[in-house]
Amino acid sequence: MDLQAQLKTAITExxxxxxxxxxxxxxxxxxxxxxxxxxxxxTFPLTKSLRRAPAEIGQQLGQWLVQNSDLVSRFNVxxxxxxxxxxxxxxxxxxxxxxTDAPVAAKGQSVMVEFSxxxxxxxxxxxxxxxxxxxxxxxxxLDANGFDVVRTCIVNDxxxxxxxxxxxxxxxxxxxxGSWETPESSGxxxxxxxxxYYVLFDKAYKVEIEQLVGEGIEKEKAEKQAPLILxxxxxxxxxxxxxxxxxxxxxxxxxxxxxxxxxxxQKIGTRFDKTYxxxxxxxxxxxxxxxxxxxxxxxxxxDNSVWIDLTDESLDHKLVLRSDGTSVYITQxxxxxxxxxxxxxxxxxxxVVGNEQDYHFQVLFKIMKRLGRSYAxxxxxxxxxxxxxxxxKMKSREGTVVDADDLVNTxxxxxxxAADEATKGKMDEFSxxxxxxxxxxxxxxxxxxFLLKVDAQKRMLFNPEESVDVHGHTGPFIQYTYARTxxxxxxxxxxxxxxxxxxxxxxxxxxxxxxLFLLTQYPxxxxxxxxxxxPSYVAQYAYELAKAxxxxxxxxxxxxxxxxxxxxxxxxxxxxxxQTIKKSMRLLxxxxxxxx
RNA sequence: GCUUUCGUAGCUCAAUUGGAUAGAGCACCUGACUACGGAUCAGGAGGUUUGGGGUUCGAAUCCCUACGAGAGCACCA
Numbered sequence: 001m002d003l004q005a006q007l008k009t010a011i012t013e014x015x016x017x018x019x020x021x022x023x024x025x026x027x028x029x030x031x032x033x034x035x036x037x038x039x040x041x042x043t044f045p046l047t048k049s050l051r052r053a054p055a056e057i058g059q060q061l062g063q064w065l066v067q068n069s070d071l072v073s074r075f076n077v078x079x080x081x082x083x084x085x086x087x088x089x090x091x092x093x094x095x096x097x098x099x100t101d102a103p104v105a106a107k108g109q110s111v112m113v114e115f116s117x118x119x120x121x122x123x124x125x126x127x128x129x130x131x132x133x134x135x136x137x138x139x140x141x142l143d144a145n146g147f148d149v150v151r152t153c154i155v156n157d158x159x160x161x162x163x164x165x166x167x168x169x170x171x172x173x174x175x176x177x178g179s180w181e182t183p184e185s186s187g188x189x190x191x192x193x194x195x196x197y198y199v200l201f202d203k204a205y206k207v208e209i210e211q212l213v214g215e216g217i218e219k220e221k222a223e224k225q226a227p228l229i230l231x232x233x234x235x236x237x238x239x240x241x242x243x244x245x246x247x248x249x250x251x252x253x254x255x256x257x258x259x260x261x262x263x264x265x266q267k268i269g270t271r272f273d274k275t276y277x278x279x280x281x282x283x284x285x286x287x288x289x290x291x292x293x294x295x296x297x298x299x300x301x302x303d304n305s306v307w308i309d310l311t312d313e314s315l316d317h318k319l320v321l322r323s324d325g326t327s328v329y330i331t332q333x334x335x336x337x338x339x340x341x342x343x344x345x346x347x348x349x350x351x352v353v354g355n356e357q358d359y360h361f362q363v364l365f366k367i368m369k370r371l372g373r374s375y376a377x378x379x380x381x382x383x384x385x386x387x388x389x390x391x392x393k394m395k396s397r398e399g400t401v402v403d404a405d406d407l408v409n410t411x412x413x414x415x416x417x418a419a420d421e422a423t424k425g426k427m428d429e430f431s432x433x434x435x436x437x438x439x440x441x442x443x444x445x446x447x448x449x450f451l452l453k454v455d456a457q458k459r460m461l462f463n464p465e466e467s468v469d470v471h472g473h474t475g476p477f478i479q480y481t482y483a484r485t486x487x488x489x490x491x492x493x494x495x496x497x498x499x500x501x502x503x504x505x506x507x508x509x510x511x512x513x514x515x516l517f518l519l520t521q522y523p524x525x526x527x528x529x530x531x532x533x534x535p536s537y538v539a540q541y542a543y544e545l546a547k548a549x550x551x552x553x554x555x556x557x558x559x560x561x562x563x564x565x566x567x568x569x570x571x572x573x574x575x576x577x578x579q580t581i582k583k584s585m586r587l588l589x590x591x592x593x594x595x596x
Numbered sequence: 597g598c599u600u601u602c603g604u605a606g607c608u609c610a611a612u613u614g615g616a617u618a619g620a621g622c623a624c625c626u627g628a629c630u631a632c633g634g635a636u637c638a639g640g641a642g643g644u645u646u647g648g649g650g651u652u653c654g655a656a657u658c659c660c661u662a663c664g665a666g667a668g669c670a671c672c673a
Contacts, residue, residue, distance in 0.1 A: 029612065033619095042615060044653055054653075080653080081616060119673095159673070278673095305671060314599090322671040329673050358600075359668055385601085386666080393666095422635040442635095454609065457601085459666065461608065465622095470635050472621040473609080480635050487633055521612090528612085540610070543620085554628090554637040561632095596635075 003094055003520065004028055004039065007084065010069040011041055014061045019050050030517065036076055037083030038517060044080040054080030091516060092505045098519050099576060107146035112344055113139045115352035120157045120257045121165045122195040124264055124404035126387050126394065126462060130451050134384055135352040136270045136589045137452055137535035144587055145530035150344050153272040154336065157254055158279040163235040165194050166249055167228065168201035183256050189263060189405065190256030204228055267408055268444065269589055276336065282327065284335025289321045297370045310366055318363050333364050341375045348378040350533065355383040382533050385459035411443030414468035438593055442476050445590045449475030452588050453539040473543055475590055478581060481546035482592040484553065485578030491559055492571050499572045504565040511552035515573055518545050522580055526587065535588055542584035549577045
């Protein structure tokens with residue numbers, strides 16, 4: 001039973017009895033650390049209706065509660081704040097109920113989470129990692145809240161940028177010995193190989209532009225006239241016509257890219273239930289435009305282009321079909337949004353996409369609403385901020401992009417270095433393979449935690465040094481704490497100690513109360529994280545819990561505690577903290593080690 | 597120019613959604629049974645929450661304004 005709810009009921013009763021007033025919304029807040037108490041009731045809002053001073057109300061309610069409620073053992077009043085303490089037995093009951101809490105019931109609702117959405121012309125980078133970690137974590141959090149989650153990925157596998165890589169490969173891919181470069185021959189991951197040719201295209205293209213400019217042509221014109229870009233455009237047209245040679249090359253190169261992506265996804269622990277390919281969906285949406293024209297949602301201009309007027313929703317007019325009848329970006333989205341819903345009939349649908357597309361999604365959702373789509377209200381753009389580097393923005397043109405695979409390797413190595421410094425030989429019992437697994441777990445833990453602890457909406461700074469730190473507010477700190485709880489449990493088992501189902505009533509140490517309080521907060525925090533699609537809530541929580549455990553660990557002894565009851569309670573506490581840390585980290589997509 | 601997001605310790609981030617003396621980490625100082633795991637813990641220093649008005653019992657949070665930063669304003673995706 002929820003202690004907070006019980007206290008609220010008691011307070012409502014107190015107000016009714018003492019003042020004869022009925023209050024509808026009593027809110028409790030956790031008592032600040034500097035004050036004694038578990039929960040605090042704020043009396044300021046009552047002063048008007050009760051015509052009494054805030055402190056007086058606190059005094060009177062506090063007295064009533066201590067006398068009439070068996071929950072409240074003590075109270076103190078500071079201005080308008082009534083701080084309530086609870087009895088030992090209440091703490092014990094609380095603890096017992098925590099240990100037997102049932103998992104959240106299934107909601108019978110499904111939600112689609114679309115994330116990652118890579119281009120097939122270059123490997124994943126740091127920005128994709130924030131996206132992936134967010135998408136994966138939100139998926140897990142929603143799952144923990146009882147939703148059926150469908151993870152989807154839309155691969156942008158067609159378009160002019162893909163043709164650029166293809167064209168460059170045709171031109172530069174043949175080796176001196178006459179063979180064509182492949183991932184095997186080059187030793188490059190497929191996505192990196194394709195990325196290499198995309199860069200080659202860009203270089204050669206720039207040379208051509210400079211040449212044209214040197215001949216006195218304006219830069220803007222030169223960019224449109226350069227032979228390479230014309231060739232790429234021609235290739236795109238051939239692709240759209242289904243030209244066999246072009247399509248064969250396209251398929252071959254895509255196969256390489258997908259193999260490369262798959263490796264990365266596996267390493268970072270992401271999977272998808274359904275992958276959509278733009279090459280298969282880019283023609284969708286035109287029927288939706290037709291439909292909208294018929295129902296008057298859209299209108300046609302004299303030049304034959306199709307628009308929607310969103311000015312009365314403080315947006316603008318938006319083009320949904322070009323005058324030549326071809327699609328624009330949003331046309332495709334009209335089609336794929338319908339497609340996704342028809343495939344899965346999700347009650348909710350999330351798009352994990354950077355905030356530079358805020359406007360696009362506002363427009364998209366408004367259109368779906370006007371088209372009368374039943375799912376429109378369940379659509380949500382999980383918008384996240386860009387990742388900056390200490391040197392400024394990531395710019396692919398300037399080569400300042402942080403590659404995802406490189407980064408994962410870097411953090412793994414950093415974990416190895418940190419372990420060498422910290423453990424002094426404790427790693428010896430691990431086999432080389434086990435060490436490798438562990439370092440990757442810790443490195444990824446550091447990286448994921450670093451990216452997830454910040455509010456997703458906000459722009460953030462990626463400091464490479466801080467991202468691999470293992471001290472302080474970091475993933476490895478939390479992982480370490482988990483390993484500590486496991487160490488305690490192993491030692492206890494060795495000593496033949498086990499945690500009984502029924503716990504004795506003891507007097508709890510302040511650090512124990514703090515831990516118990518945090519443990520009671522877990523379901524609520526997970527629920528809030530689900531409601532706001534906010535992994536950062538869970539990340540903050542896991543840190544608070546780990547920190548509190550380390551304080552507890554330093555303040556009291558566990559295994560050498562002479563009082564048997566205390567010993568057992570502390571053991572039970574360590575166990576539950578470990579489990580809760582593990583669950584929290586799992587929601588972030590971070591694994592925790594038994595030893596480190 | 598219009599629209600929009602943001603501005604919190606030297607740096608990176610919190611702040612239970614309007615509540616108490618604004619909290620953590622990093623960096624910088626000082627300490628901790630030679631260890632139930634020191635990848636830890638305790639303490640110190642660090643703030644006019646960008647400036648200025650307003651709303652109220654109460655504002656980092658809501659409103660206005662100035663300044664500063666980012667993003668969006670294609671018949672690109």
